Amino acid sequence: MPLTPFHLAVPVCDLDAARRFYGEVFGCAEGRSSPHWVDFDFFGHQLVIHYQAQSALQQAAQAFSPVDGHDVPVPHFGVVLEWGQWHALAERLRAHGIRFVLEPGIRFEGLVGEQATMFLLDPCGNALEFKSFKDLGQLFAK
Known part of the structure; x- marks a missing residue:
């Protein structure tokens, strides 16, 4: 069976930095966006970055x-x-x-x-x- 693209949404605490990272560093084409999210063609898959303020737990936990x-x-x-x-x-x-x-x-x-x-x-x-x-x-x- 041929593979179909996946969709993945991830939180980012700095939308502009993440937008540059996925767009410029990876060279991913940007799709739709709003002031709070951006979607990218991530190697043929849909990756969406959503702004979310980073919680203290997220900052401490890796x-x-x-x-x-x-x-x-x-x-x-x-x-x-x-x-x-x-x-x-x-x-x-x-x-x-x-x-x-x-x-x-x-x-x-x-x-x-x-x-x-x-x-x-x-x-x-x-x-x-x-x-x-x-x-x-x-x-x-x-």
Whole structure:
């Protein structure tokens, strides 16, 4: 069955900074907007950023989960990209001076599920992961 685009709405505490981040750093085309939200074409999916003042709990809480010897931020979202597209994105993010939570790298090299992955935060602390599989057919391989 062909995949259809997902829709994801996330809170941002600085609408202008988040708009620049997704529009300029990622190069996502902007869709509809209002003074309180903006939607983007996020690699063919609909990502909507909604202004929401950051609560004290949100400011203090960033949960992490151990995965293969690394602490990854939870929750997080992102996209599985084609191998070349992932590498181009990693270079684009580096060129924009993005600080990574987990630097771009390869996991399970030469093994089932070999994948490229990177983690970063948007200006409002939303965690993103981008990954790619050397063989996309191994996306759900055990």
